[in-house]
Amino acid sequence: MxxxxxxxxxxxxxxxxxxxxxxxxxxxxxxxxxxAAIVARCDRAIAADEACLRMEMTYRQGKSFATTARGGAAELDREIDAVWAGVHAVAQGQAVGEDAVAEQASAFLKEVFPEGLAGLVKLSFEAQLAHQELLLERFDPNTGDLGAQVDALGVRRHVEHLNFLVPRFRAELERENAAKVTxxxxxxxxxxxxxxxxxxxxxxxxxxxxxxxxxxxxxxxxxxxxxxxxxxxxxxxxxxxxxxxxxxxxxxxxxxxxxxxxxxxxxxxxxxxxxxx
Incomplete structure (x- = not known):
């Protein structure tokens, strides 16, 4: 059981x-x-629950759908997953050693990938979107708490690519109410x-x-x-x-x-x- x-x-x-x-x-x-650890757990749970709330609202409106009908979201998801894989690989490489950058890289991996790469990219589309939008806010160079780490590890280019792809992913999920829920x-x-x-x-x-x-x-x-x-x-x-x-x-x-x-x-x-x- x-x-x-x-x-x-x-x-x-x-x-x-x-x-x-x-x-x-x-x-x-x-x-x-x-x-900070409790705050991070709450952030992840809130992001998932907010995605669930949107799903419940869609369901209540009678918008049932077949899970295969997701427009171009699946293709965008593959592109986004590849970028996150790049971020993960760079951070893992930078975590080697005992200097300040290695310490930042290790802390970054724990914050962004607490359950490994799969823990982020294997979620449902809606949950993945919620988590990624939260992380992109934290990556902001001016206001995000992880902005400095992004620059120190050299993954700002990856983040800018995600800033382009993730809004398109949201738009695709919402396009013409295609993302209907069973x-x-x-x-x-x-x-x-x-x-x-x-x-x-x-x-x-x-x-x-x-x-x-x-x-x-x-x-x-x-x-x-x-x-x-x-x-x-x-x-x-x-x-x-x-x-x-x-x-x-x-x-x-x-x-x-x-x-x-x-x-x-x-x-x-x-x-x-x-x-x-």
């Missing part, structure tokens, strides 16, 4: 908007504490996002993993919104009422579009257990 990361988290399956809202709250606290795709995306969400929660728990007052306080601060959203969903189940999603920016409940609702991907997780703090 397959055990996914989310299976180990004692939580209800929060709707996508609630996950994004909780992740953004977690990210703000982690950033204030200077916990229910099975929504379920797969949601399961992947639930795993990433759980991973962000676990990152908090493993970072602040002692019984000290400081760690307990930081755990509680990072996970406060997660607990609030989970309690809200548990209460809805208790009342046997509909679980409303929320606006991921404001946290306000949103009405379901008048279309086929999206059921939970799996049965709800058990509600009766000690809370994670």
């Amino acid at each position: 397959e055990h996914r990361t989310f299976d180990y988290l004692n939580s209800r399956q929060l709707p996508t908007g609630r996950r994004i809202f909780a992740l953004k709250a977690m990210r703000r606290v982690a950033e204030g504490l200077g916990e 229910f099975e795709q929504v379920k797969r995306a949601r399961r992947d996002c639930l795993d990433q969400f759980a991973g962000a929660v676990f990152a908090v728990l493993t970072t602040f993993d002692t019984d000290s007052a400081e760690h307990a306080e930081r755990r509680a601060a990072c996970l406060a919104e997660f607990h609030r959203q989970n309690a809200s969903v548990v209460e809805a189940y208790r009342r046997q009422s509909k679980v409303e999603d929320v606006n991921p920016e404001t946290g306000e409940p949103v009405a379901e579009p008048e279309a086929e609702p999206i059921a939970e991907a799996d049965a709800p997780a058990p509600a009766a257990a000690d809370p994670i703090t």
